[in-house]
Amino acid sequence: MTVKQLSVFVENRAGRLSAVTRLLGDSGIDIRAVGIADTKDFGILRLIVNDPDKALAALRKAGCSVTCTNVLAICISDKPGGLAAAMETLYKDNISVEYMYSATISKEDGTAYLILRVDDNDSAARALTEGGFRVIPQQELAKL
Amino acid sequence: MSRFWNEKIECMSREEMKKLQDERLAAQVKHVFENVPYYRKLMEEKGLTPDDVRSTEDLHKLPFLTKADLRDAYPYGLLAKPLSDCVRIQSTSGTTGKRVVAFYTQNDIDIWEDCCARAIVAAGGTNEDVCQVCYGYGLFTGGPGLNGGSHKVGCLTLPMSSGNTERQIQFMRDLGSTILCCTPSYAAYIGETLHEMGYGPEDIKLKAGIFGAEPWTEEMRREIEKLLGIKAYDIYGLTEISGPGVSFECEEQTGMHINEDHFIAEIIDPDTGEVLPEGTKGELVFTSITKEAFPLLRYRTRDICVLSREKCSCGRTLVKMTKPMGRTDDMLIIKGVNVFPSQIESVLMKMSNATPNYQIVVDRTGNTDTFEIKVEISDDMFSDTIKSVTDLEKKISGDIHSILGIRAKILLVEPKSIPRSEGKAVRVIDNRKLV
Numbered sequence: 001m002t003v004k005q006l007s008v009f010v011e012n013r014a015g016r017l018s019a020v021t022r023l024l025g026d027s028g029i030d031i032r033a034v035g036i037a038d039t040k041d042f043g044i045l046r047l048i049v050n051d052p053d054k055a056l057a058a059l060r061k062a063g064c065s066v067t068c069t070n071v072l073a074i075c076i077s078d079k080p081g082g083l084a085a086a087m088e089t090l091y092k093d094n095i096s097v098e099y100m101y102s103a104t105i106s107k108e109d110g111t112a113y114l115i116l117r118v119d120d121n122d123s124a125a126r127a128l129t130e131g132g133f134r135v136i137p138q139q140e141l142a143k144l
Numbered sequence: 145m146s147r148f149w150n151e152k153i154e155c156m157s158r159e160e161m162k163k164l165q166d167e168r169l170a171a172q173v174k175h176v177f178e179n180v181p182y183y184r185k186l187m188e189e190k191g192l193t194p195d196d197v198r199s200t201e202d203l204h205k206l207p208f209l210t211k212a213d214l215r216d217a218y219p220y221g222l223l224a225k226p227l228s229d230c231v232r233i234q235s236t237s238g239t240t241g242k243r244v245v246a247f248y249t250q251n252d253i254d255i256w257e258d259c260c261a262r263a264i265v266a267a268g269g270t271n272e273d274v275c276q277v278c279y280g281y282g283l284f285t286g287g288p289g290l291n292g293g294s295h296k297v298g299c300l301t302l303p304m305s306s307g308n309t310e311r312q313i314q315f316m317r318d319l320g321s322t323i324l325c326c327t328p329s330y331a332a333y334i335g336e337t338l339h340e341m342g343y344g345p346e347d348i349k350l351k352a353g354i355f356g357a358e359p360w361t362e363e364m365r366r367e368i369e370k371l372l373g374i375k376a377y378d379i380y381g382l383t384e385i386s387g388p389g390v391s392f393e394c395e396e397q398t399g400m401h402i403n404e405d406h407f408i409a410e411i412i413d414p415d416t417g418e419v420l421p422e423g424t425k426g427e428l429v430f431t432s433i434t435k436e437a438f439p440l441l442r443y444r445t446r447d448i449c450v451l452s453r454e455k456c457s458c459g460r461t462l463v464k465m466t467k468p469m470g471r472t473d474d475m476l477i478i479k480g481v482n483v484f485p486s487q488i489e490s491v492l493m494k495m496s497n498a499t500p501n502y503q504i505v506v507d508r509t510g511n512t513d514t515f516e517i518k519v520e521i522s523d524d525m526f527s528d529t530i531k532s533v534t535d536l537e538k539k540i541s542g543d544i545h546s547i548l549g550i551r552a553k554i555l556l557v558e559p560k561s562i563p564r565s566e567g568k569a570v571r572v573i574d575n576r577k578l579v
Contacts, residue, residue, distance in 0.1 A: 007528035063560045069528040
Protein backbone atom coordinates (compact mmCIF):
# COMPACT_ATOMS: atom_id res chain seq x y z
CA MET A 1 0.00 0.00 0.00
CA THR A 2 2.97 2.29 0.48
CA VAL A 3 5.05 4.26 -1.97
CA LYS A 4 8.79 4.87 -1.83
CA GLN A 5 10.01 8.31 -0.89
CA LEU A 6 13.61 9.33 -1.46
CA SER A 7 15.19 11.72 1.04
CA VAL A 8 18.29 13.55 -0.13
CA PHE A 9 20.60 15.38 2.25
CA VAL A 10 21.39 18.81 0.78
CA GLU A 11 23.61 21.47 2.27
CA ASN A 12 22.26 25.00 2.42
CA ARG A 13 24.45 26.49 -0.24
CA ALA A 14 23.78 28.00 -3.59
CA GLY A 15 23.24 25.67 -6.50
CA ARG A 16 22.63 22.45 -4.60
CA LEU A 17 18.89 22.13 -5.34
CA SER A 18 19.44 23.01 -8.94
CA ALA A 19 22.17 20.36 -9.23
CA VAL A 20 20.11 17.58 -7.66
CA THR A 21 16.96 18.32 -9.67
CA ARG A 22 18.94 18.72 -12.90
CA LEU A 23 20.51 15.32 -12.26
CA LEU A 24 17.07 13.74 -11.91
CA GLY A 25 15.84 15.50 -15.04
CA ASP A 26 18.81 14.29 -17.06
CA SER A 27 18.19 10.75 -15.83
CA GLY A 28 14.65 10.89 -17.18
CA ILE A 29 13.03 10.88 -13.76
CA ASP A 30 9.58 12.39 -13.41
CA ILE A 31 8.94 14.01 -10.05
CA ARG A 32 5.45 13.34 -8.70
CA ALA A 33 5.72 15.27 -5.47
CA VAL A 34 8.41 17.20 -3.70
CA GLY A 35 8.89 18.74 -0.27
CA ILE A 36 11.85 20.16 1.63
CA ALA A 37 12.51 20.34 5.33
CA ASP A 38 15.21 22.84 6.13
CA THR A 39 17.43 24.06 8.95
CA LYS A 40 20.12 26.72 9.03
CA ASP A 41 22.86 24.45 7.72
CA PHE A 42 21.14 21.76 5.68
CA GLY A 43 17.84 20.53 4.26
CA ILE A 44 16.26 17.21 3.47
CA LEU A 45 14.72 17.09 0.02
CA ARG A 46 11.86 14.57 -0.09
CA LEU A 47 10.90 13.19 -3.43
CA ILE A 48 8.18 10.95 -4.84
CA VAL A 49 9.15 9.93 -8.36
CA ASN A 50 7.85 7.70 -11.14
CA ASP A 51 10.81 5.30 -10.87
CA PRO A 52 12.33 5.36 -7.38
CA ASP A 53 14.89 2.60 -8.01
CA LYS A 54 16.29 4.34 -11.05
CA ALA A 55 16.32 7.70 -9.24
CA LEU A 56 18.05 6.16 -6.23
CA ALA A 57 20.74 4.63 -8.45
CA ALA A 58 21.30 7.94 -10.26
CA LEU A 59 21.55 9.94 -7.03
CA ARG A 60 23.93 7.46 -5.39
CA LYS A 61 26.07 7.35 -8.50
CA ALA A 62 26.38 11.12 -8.32
CA GLY A 63 27.56 10.80 -4.71
CA CYS A 64 24.44 12.08 -2.97
CA SER A 65 23.37 10.79 0.43
CA VAL A 66 19.91 9.30 -0.04
CA THR A 67 17.66 7.21 2.13
CA CYS A 68 14.48 5.43 1.14
CA THR A 69 11.33 5.52 3.29
CA ASN A 70 7.88 4.00 2.80
CA VAL A 71 5.16 6.62 2.94
CA LEU A 72 1.47 6.78 2.01
CA ALA A 73 0.03 8.52 -1.03
CA ILE A 74 -3.67 9.19 -0.71
CA CYS A 75 -6.37 10.74 -2.79
CA ILE A 76 -8.66 13.35 -1.21
CA SER A 77 -11.38 15.63 -2.54
CA ASP A 78 -10.13 18.96 -3.77
CA LYS A 79 -12.67 21.01 -1.88
CA PRO A 80 -12.85 22.87 1.44
CA GLY A 81 -12.64 20.33 4.29
CA GLY A 82 -11.17 17.60 2.08
CA LEU A 83 -7.87 17.50 3.97
CA ALA A 84 -9.58 17.96 7.32
CA ALA A 85 -11.66 14.81 6.71
CA ALA A 86 -8.51 12.74 6.12
CA MET A 87 -6.82 14.16 9.23
CA GLU A 88 -9.87 13.46 11.36
CA THR A 89 -9.88 9.86 10.19
CA LEU A 90 -6.27 9.43 11.30
CA TYR A 91 -6.79 11.32 14.54
CA LYS A 92 -9.74 9.06 15.47
CA ASP A 93 -7.44 6.04 15.18
CA ASN A 94 -4.72 7.73 17.15
CA ILE A 95 -2.27 7.86 14.26
CA SER A 96 0.33 10.64 14.27
CA VAL A 97 1.34 12.45 11.14
CA GLU A 98 5.04 13.30 11.19
CA TYR A 99 4.88 15.38 8.06
CA MET A 100 2.97 15.65 4.80
CA TYR A 101 3.05 17.50 1.53
CA SER A 102 0.78 17.73 -1.45
CA ALA A 103 1.27 16.12 -4.82
CA THR A 104 -0.70 16.76 -8.00
CA ILE A 105 -4.18 18.22 -8.07
CA SER A 106 -6.48 17.01 -10.80
CA LYS A 107 -8.89 19.67 -12.10
CA GLU A 108 -10.87 17.12 -14.12
CA ASP A 109 -12.07 14.89 -11.33
CA GLY A 110 -11.64 17.37 -8.44
CA THR A 111 -9.17 15.28 -6.46
CA ALA A 112 -5.87 16.07 -4.83
CA TYR A 113 -3.02 13.75 -3.91
CA LEU A 114 -1.29 13.93 -0.60
CA ILE A 115 1.93 12.33 0.64
CA LEU A 116 1.76 11.32 4.30
CA ARG A 117 4.45 10.20 6.68
CA VAL A 118 2.77 8.57 9.67
CA ASP A 119 4.01 6.57 12.62
CA ASP A 120 2.23 3.40 11.50
CA ASN A 121 1.67 2.86 7.78
CA ASP A 122 -0.50 -0.27 8.08
CA SER A 123 -2.94 1.17 10.59
CA ALA A 124 -3.12 4.44 8.71
CA ALA A 125 -3.78 2.72 5.38
CA ARG A 126 -6.48 0.60 6.97
CA ALA A 127 -8.13 3.57 8.69
CA LEU A 128 -8.06 5.69 5.55
CA THR A 129 -9.45 2.90 3.34
CA GLU A 130 -12.22 2.23 5.83
CA GLY A 131 -12.85 5.98 5.98
CA GLY A 132 -13.44 6.00 2.23
CA PHE A 133 -10.14 7.41 1.10
CA ARG A 134 -8.13 5.85 -1.68
CA VAL A 135 -4.56 4.90 -0.91
CA ILE A 136 -2.51 4.98 -4.09
CA PRO A 137 -0.11 2.08 -4.75
CA GLN A 138 3.30 2.59 -6.33
CA GLN A 139 2.29 1.30 -9.79
CA GLU A 140 -0.57 3.75 -10.06
CA LEU A 141 1.59 6.62 -8.91
CA ALA A 142 4.07 5.91 -11.69
CA LYS A 143 1.31 6.32 -14.25
CA LEU A 144 -0.14 9.54 -12.89
CA MET B 145 63.13 39.25 48.20
CA SER B 146 65.51 38.24 45.46
CA ARG B 147 64.82 38.30 41.75
CA PHE B 148 65.62 34.59 41.82
CA TRP B 149 64.04 31.70 43.64
CA ASN B 150 67.29 29.72 43.57
CA GLU B 151 70.07 32.04 42.48
CA LYS B 152 72.80 29.43 42.87
CA ILE B 153 71.15 27.13 40.34
CA GLU B 154 69.55 29.69 38.06
CA CYS B 155 72.78 31.62 37.61
CA MET B 156 75.18 28.68 37.82
CA SER B 157 78.14 28.66 35.43
CA ARG B 158 77.87 26.36 32.46
CA GLU B 159 80.72 24.18 33.76
CA GLU B 160 79.14 23.72 37.16
CA MET B 161 75.75 22.99 35.62
CA LYS B 162 77.26 20.43 33.28
CA LYS B 163 78.96 18.72 36.19
CA LEU B 164 75.68 18.61 38.10
CA GLN B 165 73.88 17.24 35.04
CA ASP B 166 76.57 14.61 34.44
CA GLU B 167 76.31 13.29 37.99
CA ARG B 168 72.54 13.30 38.02
CA LEU B 169 72.25 11.75 34.57
CA ALA B 170 74.57 8.85 35.41
CA ALA B 171 72.63 8.15 38.61
CA GLN B 172 69.30 8.44 36.83
CA VAL B 173 70.26 6.03 34.06
CA LYS B 174 71.28 3.52 36.72
CA HIS B 175 68.00 4.04 38.59
CA VAL B 176 65.94 3.53 35.42
CA PHE B 177 67.96 0.54 34.23
CA GLU B 178 67.49 -1.19 37.56
CA ASN B 179 63.85 -0.33 38.13
CA VAL B 180 62.13 0.03 34.75
CA PRO B 181 62.25 -3.25 32.80
CA TYR B 182 60.57 -1.55 29.85
CA TYR B 183 63.45 0.90 29.37
CA ARG B 184 66.09 -1.62 30.40
CA LYS B 185 64.97 -3.76 27.46
CA LEU B 186 65.29 -0.77 25.10
CA MET B 187 68.80 -0.14 26.38
CA GLU B 188 69.78 -3.80 26.11
CA GLU B 189 68.57 -3.90 22.53
CA LYS B 190 71.20 -1.23 21.85
CA GLY B 191 73.78 -3.15 23.87
CA LEU B 192 73.87 -0.44 26.55
CA THR B 193 74.45 -0.69 30.28
CA PRO B 194 74.46 2.21 32.76
CA ASP B 195 78.27 2.24 32.49
CA ASP B 196 77.94 3.52 28.93
CA VAL B 197 76.28 6.76 30.09
CA ARG B 198 78.59 8.67 32.39
CA SER B 199 78.01 12.22 31.21
CA THR B 200 75.80 14.37 29.02
CA GLU B 201 78.13 13.60 26.08
CA ASP B 202 76.83 10.02 26.25
CA LEU B 203 73.17 11.04 26.28
CA HIS B 204 72.77 10.60 22.52
CA LYS B 205 73.43 6.85 22.89
CA LEU B 206 70.22 6.32 24.85
CA PRO B 207 67.03 5.20 23.12
CA PHE B 208 64.14 7.63 22.76
CA LEU B 209 60.79 7.34 24.45
CA THR B 210 57.66 8.50 22.68
CA LYS B 211 54.02 8.87 23.54
CA ALA B 212 53.49 5.45 21.97
CA ASP B 213 55.80 3.96 24.62
CA LEU B 214 53.81 5.68 27.33
CA ARG B 215 50.66 4.17 25.92
CA ASP B 216 52.18 0.71 25.62
CA ALA B 217 53.46 0.88 29.15
CA TYR B 218 50.20 2.27 30.57
CA PRO B 219 49.69 2.44 33.48
CA TYR B 220 52.64 1.08 35.49
CA GLY B 221 55.18 0.07 32.85
CA LEU B 222 57.45 3.10 33.27
CA LEU B 223 57.10 3.40 37.01
CA ALA B 224 60.48 3.35 38.75
CA LYS B 225 59.36 3.36 42.38
CA PRO B 226 57.04 1.13 44.40
CA LEU B 227 53.52 2.56 44.50
CA SER B 228 53.90 2.86 48.25
CA ASP B 229 56.50 5.59 47.60
CA CYS B 230 54.19 7.48 45.23
CA VAL B 231 51.82 10.15 46.48
CA ARG B 232 50.18 11.59 43.36
CA ILE B 233 48.97 10.87 39.86
CA GLN B 234 48.41 13.50 37.18
CA SER B 235 47.19 12.87 33.67
CA THR B 236 47.14 14.58 30.30
CA SER B 237 43.93 16.22 29.15
CA GLY B 238 41.63 13.25 29.69
CA THR B 239 41.86 11.44 26.43
CA THR B 240 40.91 7.94 25.38
CA GLY B 241 43.61 6.03 23.58
CA LYS B 242 46.17 8.76 24.22
CA ARG B 243 46.02 8.74 27.99
CA VAL B 244 49.23 9.35 29.87
CA VAL B 245 49.40 8.97 33.61
CA ALA B 246 52.42 10.26 35.48
CA PHE B 247 53.38 9.28 39.02
CA TYR B 248 55.05 11.46 41.64
CA THR B 249 56.83 10.81 44.90
CA GLN B 250 56.69 13.60 47.48
CA ASN B 251 60.17 14.61 46.34
CA ASP B 252 58.97 14.77 42.71
CA ILE B 253 56.13 17.05 43.79
CA ASP B 254 58.56 19.25 45.73
CA ILE B 255 60.84 19.62 42.71
CA TRP B 256 57.93 20.34 40.38
CA GLU B 257 56.53 22.99 42.72
CA ASP B 258 60.01 24.41 43.12
CA CYS B 259 60.26 24.84 39.35
CA CYS B 260 56.91 26.67 39.40
CA ALA B 261 58.20 28.84 42.24
CA ARG B 262 61.12 29.87 40.03
CA ALA B 263 58.62 30.93 37.35
CA ILE B 264 56.57 32.96 39.83
CA VAL B 265 59.64 34.73 41.21
CA ALA B 266 60.87 35.40 37.67
CA ALA B 267 57.53 37.12 37.06
CA GLY B 268 58.18 39.33 40.07
CA GLY B 269 56.34 37.26 42.68
CA THR B 270 57.15 37.48 46.41
CA ASN B 271 55.40 36.51 49.64
CA GLU B 272 53.64 39.88 49.47
CA ASP B 273 51.73 38.80 46.39
CA VAL B 274 48.21 37.47 45.96
CA CYS B 275 48.33 34.77 43.32
CA GLN B 276 45.10 33.82 41.57
CA VAL B 277 45.37 30.40 39.94
CA CYS B 278 42.69 29.83 37.32
CA TYR B 279 44.21 26.86 35.58
CA GLY B 280 42.05 23.78 35.93
CA TYR B 281 42.65 21.75 39.07
CA GLY B 282 42.45 17.97 39.09
CA LEU B 283 44.28 15.54 36.82
CA PHE B 284 45.45 18.47 34.68
CA THR B 285 48.83 19.68 35.95
CA GLY B 286 48.17 23.41 35.44
CA GLY B 287 46.28 24.14 38.67
CA PRO B 288 48.19 21.88 41.07
CA GLY B 289 51.60 22.95 39.71
CA LEU B 290 51.16 26.71 39.98
CA ASN B 291 49.24 26.30 43.23
CA GLY B 292 52.21 24.47 44.74
CA GLY B 293 54.70 26.99 43.38
CA SER B 294 52.65 29.84 44.76
CA HIS B 295 52.65 28.22 48.23
CA LYS B 296 56.43 27.79 48.10
CA VAL B 297 56.95 31.45 47.28
CA GLY B 298 54.58 32.30 50.10
CA CYS B 299 52.02 34.11 48.00
CA LEU B 300 48.48 34.27 49.31
CA THR B 301 47.05 31.69 46.92
CA LEU B 302 43.57 31.78 45.42
CA PRO B 303 42.84 28.28 44.05
CA MET B 304 40.06 29.46 41.73
CA SER B 305 40.33 26.88 38.94
CA SER B 306 38.82 27.96 35.63
CA GLY B 307 35.37 29.26 34.80
CA ASN B 308 32.84 31.63 36.39
CA THR B 309 34.65 34.65 35.03
CA GLU B 310 32.59 37.31 36.81
CA ARG B 311 33.40 35.69 40.14
CA GLN B 312 37.08 35.57 39.11
CA ILE B 313 36.95 39.31 38.55
CA GLN B 314 35.06 39.95 41.76
CA PHE B 315 37.70 38.03 43.78
CA MET B 316 40.45 39.75 41.82
CA ARG B 317 39.02 43.13 42.85
CA ASP B 318 37.96 42.27 46.41
CA LEU B 319 41.15 40.44 47.39
CA GLY B 320 43.59 42.47 45.34
CA SER B 321 45.14 39.68 43.26
CA THR B 322 48.52 40.72 41.89
CA ILE B 323 49.50 37.64 39.87
CA LEU B 324 47.25 35.70 37.51
CA CYS B 325 48.00 32.13 36.38
CA CYS B 326 45.89 30.61 33.59
CA THR B 327 45.86 29.82 29.88
CA PRO B 328 46.50 32.86 27.65
CA SER B 329 43.08 32.55 26.04
CA TYR B 330 41.41 32.59 29.43
CA ALA B 331 43.51 35.59 30.46
CA ALA B 332 42.29 37.43 27.36
CA TYR B 333 38.74 36.41 28.16
CA ILE B 334 39.05 37.67 31.73
CA GLY B 335 40.43 40.93 30.31
CA GLU B 336 37.56 41.32 27.88
CA THR B 337 35.00 40.52 30.57
CA LEU B 338 36.62 43.03 32.90
CA HIS B 339 36.09 45.74 30.29
CA GLU B 340 32.54 44.58 29.55
CA MET B 341 31.78 44.93 33.25
CA GLY B 342 32.82 48.55 32.95
CA TYR B 343 36.22 48.21 34.64
CA GLY B 344 39.76 48.68 33.41
CA PRO B 345 43.32 47.89 34.53
CA GLU B 346 43.13 50.75 37.06
CA ASP B 347 40.38 48.89 38.94
CA ILE B 348 42.52 45.82 39.66
CA LYS B 349 45.92 45.30 41.26
CA LEU B 350 47.31 42.70 38.87
CA LYS B 351 50.92 43.25 37.87
CA ALA B 352 51.91 39.98 36.22
CA GLY B 353 50.44 36.93 34.55
CA ILE B 354 51.94 33.47 34.02
CA PHE B 355 50.30 31.93 31.00
CA GLY B 356 50.84 28.57 29.32
CA ALA B 357 49.39 25.22 28.25
CA GLU B 358 48.50 26.45 24.77
CA PRO B 359 50.10 28.29 21.86
CA TRP B 360 49.84 32.07 21.79
CA THR B 361 51.36 34.86 19.78
CA GLU B 362 53.29 38.02 20.59
CA GLU B 363 50.26 40.05 19.45
CA MET B 364 48.12 38.18 21.93
CA ARG B 365 50.67 38.86 24.65
CA ARG B 366 50.55 42.61 23.97
CA GLU B 367 46.78 42.53 23.91
CA ILE B 368 46.51 40.72 27.25
CA GLU B 369 49.09 43.06 28.74
CA LYS B 370 47.01 46.03 27.62
CA LEU B 371 43.66 44.60 28.69
CA LEU B 372 44.85 43.74 32.19
CA GLY B 373 47.61 46.30 32.64
CA ILE B 374 50.20 43.61 33.39
CA LYS B 375 53.39 42.01 32.13
CA ALA B 376 52.61 38.59 30.65
CA TYR B 377 55.07 35.71 31.09
CA ASP B 378 55.08 32.42 29.20
CA ILE B 379 55.49 29.08 30.92
CA TYR B 380 56.04 25.65 29.39
CA GLY B 381 55.72 22.11 30.60
CA LEU B 382 54.27 18.73 29.99
CA THR B 383 52.74 16.13 32.26
CA GLU B 384 55.12 13.42 31.04
CA ILE B 385 58.09 15.39 32.37
CA SER B 386 56.39 16.96 35.42
CA GLY B 387 53.94 19.69 34.44
CA PRO B 388 54.21 23.47 34.04
CA GLY B 389 57.57 24.89 35.03
CA VAL B 390 59.82 22.75 32.87
CA SER B 391 60.75 26.16 31.50
CA PHE B 392 59.64 29.71 32.24
CA GLU B 393 60.09 33.25 31.02
CA CYS B 394 61.99 36.07 32.70
CA GLU B 395 61.42 39.82 32.31
CA GLU B 396 63.30 39.83 29.02
CA GLN B 397 60.40 37.90 27.42
CA THR B 398 62.62 36.37 24.74
CA GLY B 399 62.19 32.67 25.41
CA MET B 400 61.82 30.32 28.34
CA HIS B 401 64.65 29.28 30.66
CA ILE B 402 64.75 25.51 31.06
CA ASN B 403 65.28 24.20 34.58
CA GLU B 404 68.38 22.35 33.50
CA ASP B 405 69.26 21.03 36.90
CA HIS B 406 66.21 18.76 36.52
CA PHE B 407 65.62 18.45 32.78
CA ILE B 408 68.25 18.08 30.08
CA ALA B 409 67.04 19.43 26.77
CA GLU B 410 68.21 18.30 23.34
CA ILE B 411 67.10 19.31 19.87
CA ILE B 412 66.97 16.49 17.35
CA ASP B 413 66.15 16.00 13.71
CA PRO B 414 62.66 14.51 13.93
CA ASP B 415 63.28 12.26 10.92
CA THR B 416 66.70 10.84 11.72
CA GLY B 417 66.80 11.25 15.49
CA GLU B 418 70.22 12.87 15.15
CA VAL B 419 71.14 15.53 17.73
CA LEU B 420 71.30 18.99 16.15
CA PRO B 421 73.67 21.79 17.12
CA GLU B 422 72.46 24.59 19.36
CA GLY B 423 70.53 27.27 17.53
CA THR B 424 69.06 24.82 15.05
CA LYS B 425 65.34 24.28 14.77
CA GLY B 426 64.21 20.76 15.61
CA GLU B 427 62.26 18.53 17.94
CA LEU B 428 62.65 19.12 21.64
CA VAL B 429 63.67 16.08 23.71
CA PHE B 430 63.76 16.00 27.51
CA THR B 431 65.55 13.78 29.97
CA SER B 432 64.40 13.96 33.58
CA ILE B 433 67.46 13.65 35.76
CA THR B 434 65.90 14.03 39.20
CA LYS B 435 62.45 12.50 38.81
CA GLU B 436 62.09 9.44 41.03
CA ALA B 437 58.72 7.83 40.27
CA PHE B 438 58.34 8.48 36.55
CA PRO B 439 61.76 9.26 35.13
CA LEU B 440 61.64 9.54 31.37
CA LEU B 441 64.90 9.45 29.47
CA ARG B 442 65.06 11.16 26.07
CA TYR B 443 61.34 11.77 25.81
CA ARG B 444 60.34 13.17 22.44
CA THR B 445 57.97 16.09 23.04
CA ARG B 446 57.00 16.46 19.35
CA ASP B 447 57.32 20.21 19.89
CA ILE B 448 59.51 22.03 17.40
CA CYS B 449 61.69 24.80 18.82
CA VAL B 450 65.18 26.29 19.04
CA LEU B 451 67.53 26.36 22.06
CA SER B 452 69.75 29.33 22.79
CA ARG B 453 72.59 29.94 25.26
CA GLU B 454 72.92 33.61 24.45
CA LYS B 455 73.55 35.68 27.56
CA CYS B 456 70.28 36.81 29.12
CA SER B 457 69.92 40.23 30.69
CA CYS B 458 68.10 38.73 33.67
CA GLY B 459 71.30 37.06 34.83
CA ARG B 460 70.06 33.51 34.50
CA THR B 461 72.42 31.11 32.75
CA LEU B 462 69.75 28.46 32.17
CA VAL B 463 69.39 27.61 28.48
CA LYS B 464 66.43 29.23 26.75
CA MET B 465 63.93 27.61 24.41
CA THR B 466 61.68 29.46 21.99
CA LYS B 467 57.94 29.04 22.13
CA PRO B 468 57.08 25.80 20.29
CA MET B 469 56.87 26.69 16.60
CA GLY B 470 54.87 23.65 15.64
CA ARG B 471 54.54 19.92 16.11
CA THR B 472 56.07 16.91 14.42
CA ASP B 473 52.82 14.98 14.84
CA ASP B 474 49.24 15.94 14.12
CA MET B 475 48.37 17.03 17.64
CA LEU B 476 46.40 20.24 17.94
CA ILE B 477 46.02 22.31 21.05
CA ILE B 478 42.48 23.67 21.14
CA LYS B 479 41.31 25.70 24.12
CA GLY B 480 44.33 24.35 26.00
CA VAL B 481 43.37 20.73 25.34
CA ASN B 482 45.51 18.28 23.36
CA VAL B 483 43.49 16.99 20.43
CA PHE B 484 44.54 14.25 18.04
CA PRO B 485 42.54 13.78 14.83
CA SER B 486 42.53 10.04 15.59
CA GLN B 487 40.35 10.77 18.62
CA ILE B 488 37.76 12.44 16.41
CA GLU B 489 38.02 9.47 14.09
CA SER B 490 37.33 7.01 16.92
CA VAL B 491 34.06 8.82 17.63
CA LEU B 492 33.01 8.98 13.99
CA MET B 493 33.81 5.30 13.43
CA LYS B 494 30.89 4.42 15.68
CA MET B 495 28.43 6.52 13.68
CA SER B 496 28.53 4.65 10.40
CA ASN B 497 29.57 1.34 8.85
CA ALA B 498 32.44 3.08 7.09
CA THR B 499 34.31 5.88 8.89
CA PRO B 500 32.99 9.10 7.41
CA ASN B 501 35.31 11.69 5.97
CA TYR B 502 35.78 14.64 8.25
CA GLN B 503 37.64 17.90 8.60
CA ILE B 504 38.62 19.76 11.74
CA VAL B 505 38.48 23.53 11.37
CA VAL B 506 40.14 25.54 14.12
CA ASP B 507 40.06 29.30 14.21
CA ARG B 508 40.27 32.07 16.73
CA THR B 509 37.54 34.63 17.29
CA GLY B 510 38.85 37.41 19.48
CA ASN B 511 41.11 35.37 21.70
CA THR B 512 38.99 32.24 21.95
CA ASP B 513 39.53 29.15 19.85
CA THR B 514 36.64 27.97 17.73
CA PHE B 515 36.46 24.25 17.04
CA GLU B 516 34.30 22.89 14.25
CA ILE B 517 34.16 19.42 12.78
CA LYS B 518 32.69 18.91 9.33
CA VAL B 519 31.47 15.37 8.77
CA GLU B 520 30.40 13.95 5.44
CA ILE B 521 27.05 12.27 5.91
CA SER B 522 26.38 8.85 4.41
CA ASP B 523 23.15 6.99 3.65
CA ASP B 524 23.20 4.98 6.86
CA MET B 525 23.63 8.04 9.07
CA PHE B 526 20.24 9.69 8.60
CA SER B 527 16.63 8.99 7.65
CA ASP B 528 13.94 11.19 6.15
CA THR B 529 13.57 13.50 9.14
CA ILE B 530 15.48 16.57 10.31
CA LYS B 531 15.51 15.07 13.79
CA SER B 532 17.56 12.11 12.57
CA VAL B 533 20.25 14.55 11.46
CA THR B 534 20.16 16.83 14.50
CA ASP B 535 20.20 13.76 16.80
CA LEU B 536 23.31 12.58 14.98
CA GLU B 537 24.95 15.97 15.44
CA LYS B 538 24.15 15.86 19.15
CA LYS B 539 25.47 12.33 19.49
CA ILE B 540 28.78 13.19 17.81
CA SER B 541 29.09 16.41 19.79
CA GLY B 542 28.36 14.61 23.08
CA ASP B 543 30.88 11.84 22.40
CA ILE B 544 33.57 14.35 21.43
CA HIS B 545 32.87 16.29 24.60
CA SER B 546 33.15 13.21 26.80
CA ILE B 547 36.50 12.28 25.24
CA LEU B 548 38.12 15.71 24.96
CA GLY B 549 36.31 17.73 27.58
CA ILE B 550 35.67 20.53 25.11
CA ARG B 551 32.77 21.12 22.75
CA ALA B 552 32.97 21.11 18.99
CA LYS B 553 30.41 22.46 16.59
CA ILE B 554 29.40 19.57 14.37
CA LEU B 555 28.50 20.41 10.80
CA LEU B 556 27.17 17.58 8.66
CA VAL B 557 27.95 18.05 5.00
CA GLU B 558 27.26 16.25 1.74
CA PRO B 559 29.42 13.34 0.64
CA LYS B 560 32.58 14.35 -1.28
CA SER B 561 32.20 17.98 -0.27
CA ILE B 562 35.38 18.08 1.85
CA PRO B 563 38.26 18.99 -0.45
CA ARG B 564 40.81 16.28 -1.01
CA SER B 565 44.41 16.68 -1.94
CA GLU B 566 45.82 13.75 -3.87
CA GLY B 567 42.70 11.75 -3.02
CA LYS B 568 43.22 12.16 0.71
CA ALA B 569 40.87 14.40 2.66
CA VAL B 570 42.55 17.36 4.33
CA ARG B 571 41.93 16.55 7.97
CA VAL B 572 42.88 19.75 9.69
CA ILE B 573 42.47 23.40 8.79
CA ASP B 574 44.05 25.60 11.42
CA ASN B 575 43.35 29.25 10.66
CA ARG B 576 44.74 30.60 13.93
CA LYS B 577 48.12 31.62 12.49
CA LEU B 578 49.88 31.17 15.80
CA VAL B 579 53.43 30.86 14.53
